[in-house]
Amino acid sequence: MPETPTLDTKEMLINVGPSHPAMHGIIRIVARLDGEVIRGAEVEIGYLHRGFEKMSETVSYNGVMPYTDRLNYVSPLINNVGYCLAVEKLIGLTAPERCQYIRVIMSEISRITDHLTCVGASAMELGAFTVFLYMIKAREYLWEMVEAVTGARLTVSYCRIGGVKGDLPAGFEAQCRKALTETRAVLKEVDKLLSRNRIFVDRMKETGRISGEEAIAWGITGPFLRGSGVAYDVRKANPYLVYDRLEFEIPVGRHGDNLDRYYVRMAEMEQSMRIVEQALAKIPGGPVLVEPESGKPVDLEKMTPPAKPESLPVMPAAVMVDKGKRGRIHEIRDRLAQVDPTLGGYDAATERQVAAGEKRVSLPPKEDTYGNIEGLMNHFKLVMFGHGVRPPQGEAYFPVEGANGELGFYVVSDGSENPYRVRVRPPCFTIMGALPKLLIGDMMADLVPTFGSVNMIGGELDR
């Protein structure tokens, strides 16, 4: 009988990415393979580093807003809100109540779009292309809402320090409820397609496992941590905005594998929709401004300038600015400005609803900017080079629940008009740090679903 030849085996190094479709073009994983089993992995990031933190030090406080859009570009509104809340904490300012509800609604819509993208993309990477198309369709309904409110789909720059850029457009509530109904229908379809799909479940189950204690040691937060059974959510642990007045649950998984993280994300979208619906029902209509200390509504009759009657004639802001430039003040006096909420600036009635009413932070209404010298100077003092919002010296850290976990902004001010330091705690950074641990012991093919469930967003990871 001939002797069986002994076949040598040795470990192999394989490069995954950066130009690999599953790595989103910006991650490189050097994996050490023994057959098909991953024995070691090294993750290399930084391909999308744009110097966000350095750039933030060179612009004004409101000028950082467009940069924050580009951190987590799948849910830019949450970044806007987080940054604004950090600066407002540093200043010691509270946004009006209506504005807080608007921020909650927009954050939750963004969270749904983020989860839709994450689940859709990772299902597509496992071959379920239909799901991806369905999810993108649902995301489209929500992005149309975002577009109607902010005027942009991706680079929204919607929040301002002390408020938001403009009020919700007319008929928003009905449109939003309709969009949520459509999204629910899509989620139901996707649930039927995926949750009991043999191929999908087999590939997700028991891959990329991590226990709750380990996840905490790695600093992992968000749906990833909740998939491991730890019910930590910033919205419940340290409630901000009006989350303590809204009812919602924290879905948690049990096994800490990819499948549980998928279930957690699906359940969270339903909770986010609940939050949006409650906020839509509870949002105070009409002019609302609260006293930062007492939390009581301000008496509008005592405010200067007094609330203008609704019967005054309306004039487009563009016409108003032309007349103002030619000195025809008599023609624009006692007119209400008409400003598209998706463009910059607001009229007097909107200003009282969405801005903090602090002259050193919020822009004046357009009637004042074009109609009198005090308003013009106030505007000038906030937007011209070398001027702007100037928080006192100090530092503040504010965590919000981003779509991937705790998104924290740490802002240091030296009393000048530029932030001295803006630090972002990106939620997927810590998960990416733990990625080698998640991969080791799994098969090479499991790398794709595990990486998909991390929901790596290059913008916030590399900054």
Next chain:
Amino acid sequence: MNPASLCKTLADRFPQGVLGTHTFRGDATVTVRPEAMLEIARVLRDDPEFRMNFLMDLTAVDYLAFGKKPATGAFSNTGVAVRPPAEIGGKEAWPGRATGDRFEVVIHFFSLPLKHRLRIKVPVGGESPAVPSLTALWLAADWFEREVWDMYGIRFANHPNLKRLLMYDGFMGHPLRKDYPVNKRQPLVGPVN
């Protein structure tokens, strides 16, 4: 524990190690000596009073240019200086920094069981600034410390793999230092394999 009692408990426990405490805007902040940092971090994690199981964030701030910006905004073409609007005064003023060292390593802790947060600041200066590494206590410290080394050039003693994270090998300098010009260019490098 509320922010004030967190600061007090820690300051009473480590009278030598703690340089100063404050609760500006409700954030409990404790400045500690680099030598005492590791011991304090271990107590924060393991002591039933603190139970800080999350290392939420670890970063640094370079205070080289702090407060040195001219207090007036000047138009470069005319030289006319305009006084900017007054600072927005808060109810409480920031007590300032505990030391004059150039850098501060800033660590944010969170306790999930007790739901409290704490900021630890470690002042560090000198030619080659270095602080102890927290990688032995929290795995999350690994990448955070690599990023701080990359961006600020602060070394972490006993870190297992202290190399650049966001920038590439061969990058000169540490970009988030205040003396690194924002528009500085560096030569392109090819892929390293």
